[in-house]
Amino acid sequence: TQLLEQSPQFLSIQEGENLTVYCNSSSVFSSLQWYRQEPGEGPVLLVTVVTGGEVKKLKRLTFQFGDARKDSSLHITAAQPGDTGLYLCAGQDSNYQLIWGAGTKLIIKP
Amino acid sequence: DVKVTQSSRYLVKRTGEKVFLECVQDMDHENMFWYRQDPGLGLRLIYFSYDVKMKEKGDIPEGYSVSREKKERFSLILESASTNQTSMYLCASTGNFAETQYFGPGTRLLVL
Numbered sequence: 137t138q139l140l141e142q143s144p145q146f147l148s149i150q151e152g153e154n155l156t157v158y159c160n161s162s163s164v165f166s167s168l169q170w171y172r173q174e175p176g177e178g179p180v181l182l183v184t185v186v187t188g189g190e191v192k193k194l195k196r197l198t199f200q201f202g203d204a205r206k207d208s209s210l211h212i213t214a215a216q217p218g219d220t221g222l223y224l225c226a227g228q229d230s231n232y233q234l235i236w237g238a239g240t241k242l243i244i245k246p
Numbered sequence: 247d248v249k250v251t252q253s254s255r256y257l258v259k260r261t262g263e264k265v266f267l268e269c270v271q272d273m274d275h276e277n278m279f280w281y282r283q284d285p286g287l288g289l290r291l292i293y294f295s296y297d298v299k300m301k302e303k304g305d306i307p308e309g310y311s312v313s314r315e316k317k318e319r320f321s322l323i324l325e326s327a328s329t330n331q332t333s334m335y336l337c338a339s340t341g342n343f344a345e346t347q348y349f350g351p352g353t354r355l356l357v358l
Binding site: 139142145176224226232233234 | 290335
């Protein structure tokens with residue numbers, strides 16, 4: 137069974153701080169997607185990383201795919217209250233199935 | 247703008263009732279999915295469909311069935327609801343398995 141472990145499960149920090157969320161697996165993925173989910177809504181795609189070592193930036197969010205395509209990280213610089221939400225990673229396996237992490241619940245306090 | 251809608255945002259049912267959750271997408275996507283989301287467990291795939299009248303079991307199909315009579319519509323059926331099926335149910339669709347999944351807003355189901 138493929139597993140995608142996300143850490144931390146929960147993070148509460150002050151506005152302006154930096155943070156990193158991790159997504160780790162022993163399996164290789166063809167791509168990895170990061171989603172954000174706000175309360176009462178479905179997840180919305182933030183980014184897809186495909187190439188080992190790839191780094192993508194979305195304003196204050198930096199996403200990295202590990203060289204071996206088994207892990208990924210999301211780094212947020214100078215977090216804002218609007219970044220509050222549940223962050224989910226999902227790895228795509230060789231059968232195009234998505235393997236989901238359990239999510240990181242992020243709260244940014246003003 | 248892409249849109250996936252779900253028939254109800256909140257639903258309260260009693261144990262043993264038959265429950266229908268409906269999902270409609272307007273993107274002409276071939277593939278549609280039903281997930282349940284529980285705290286600390288992430289999204290777990292119940293069933294998916296890659297074409298009209300075609301369905302495949304996901305990781306946790308027990309206690310659920312699905313129906314895809316039209317391309318835009320994918321229904322999840324709980325034949326006899328049980329309290330352990332209390333959860334958030336999310337529908338998603340995608341045109342290509344390698345692409346983004348677009349999600350509906352979810353249905354929060356409470357089974358008493």
